[in-house]
Amino acid sequence: MKIEHADGADYPELIMVWEASVRATHDFLSEEDIELLRPLILTHYFDAVELRCVRNVQGAILGFCGVAEDNIEMLFVVPEHRGQGVGTALCRYAIEKLHATKVDVNEQNPQALDFYKHMGFRVTGRSSLDGQGKPFPLLHMTLG
Numbered sequence: 001m002k003i004e005h006a007d008g009a010d011y012p013e014l015i016m017v018w019e020a021s022v023r024a025t026h027d028f029l030s031e032e033d034i035e036l037l038r039p040l041i042l043t044h045y046f047d048a049v050e051l052r053c054v055r056n057v058q059g060a061i062l063g064f065c066g067v068a069e070d071n072i073e074m075l076f077v078v079p080e081h082r083g084q085g086v087g088t089a090l091c092r093y094a095i096e097k098l099h100a101t102k103v104d105v106n107e108q109n110p111q112a113l114d115f116y117k118h119m120g121f122r123v124t125g126r127s128s129l130d131g132q133g134k135p136f137p138l139l140h141m142t143l144g
Contacts, residue, residue, distance in 0.1 A: 006051040021076035107137040
């Protein structure tokens, strides 16, 4: 699976992948939450991370990750391609090439928690609020 850089030209497609993935896995978020997050991701969060993506042979993005300061800040996969190794490849790349050793996971997203545990992360802490101060608890995980 080929992993490559993603940049500003990819943002429209990345945000579509993000939204489809969030709708499939983050059932604790309301429509209002998603609407509030979308512009923040487009105008701030994408620019704050090193973005990598997996594309199919036609060039469509199947998934992406973003890493900043040794932390996997985002990892999203098109719902139809979950369970096909895209997320695993992106996580391994983040660990091996971008030196990620940490990730925060929404406590209400047990699939993500299980995925990161499978990838070798363990829970080392908890915050009762997410990064926007919303009551969506985060589990802090560290590799090893």
